[in-house]
Amino acid sequence: MAETAVIMELNGAGGVKTSLASKVARLCTEDSVEPLLNHPCRIPASGFNHAFRKTWCLRITGEFNQVRDIYAYGDGEFANDWGLSPANGGGLFVGNMDTGDNGLPIDVVLHGANEYAVATGIIGTTGHSIEDAVNGHPYYKDQSTPVKNFDECLADAPHLVDSGPYTDDFYSKALVASAKIPHQAAYGKKTAKSITWIYNIF
DSSP: OOOEEEEEEEETTTTEEEEOTTOOOOOOSSSOSOOTTSSOOOOOSSSEEEOOOEEEEEEEESSOSOEEEEEEEOOSOHHHHTTOOGGGTOEEEEEOOSSSOOSBOEEHHHHSEEOOOOOOEETTTEEOOTTOTTTSOTTTTTSSSOEEEGGGOBTTBOEEEEOOOBSSSEEOOBEEEEEEEETTOOOSOOOOOOOEEEEEEO
16 A cells, blocks of 8 residues: 555644645634634734744655655745735745754654644734744744745745655654735735645655
């Protein structure tokens, strides 16, 4: 039997993992795996608002000798397609480390540490950005470059989430993401977008 890969979302104080199979992850202003239309992202009168941070990892099970080099990328058009006014600093941003894997360690046994942190902010208004000096993500906020614009993460230059290797069923390190919303952003319903995960398997 070939391997099975599923994207999982982590929520709540303990980082409860929920499969996103047959679901659509939604950026919003609450920490919820399925917020439906509750607490949508809001455009501020000035400055920036943020979606509550999302934490996504890859769960791989089945038959394989080794999995390594897990990357994520998009089509380079998240900011434009969502009307986030990239010229004014808006976009989808992901946690970034100065060196090594960019993914968030979420399992002491698998990754040597659990650095998961629940998403925070003002429910219904704005989340805290990954890079906020006070309320940002503890794992990323003190890096010299704590976030990367996900529209720079393309098929030929993907974002390294987890170098591995793994030889048995596992949860990968996690991709941490948040939308940054300037006051120039466009109102209205946004189209669904895809994040592609790739890995080497032996």
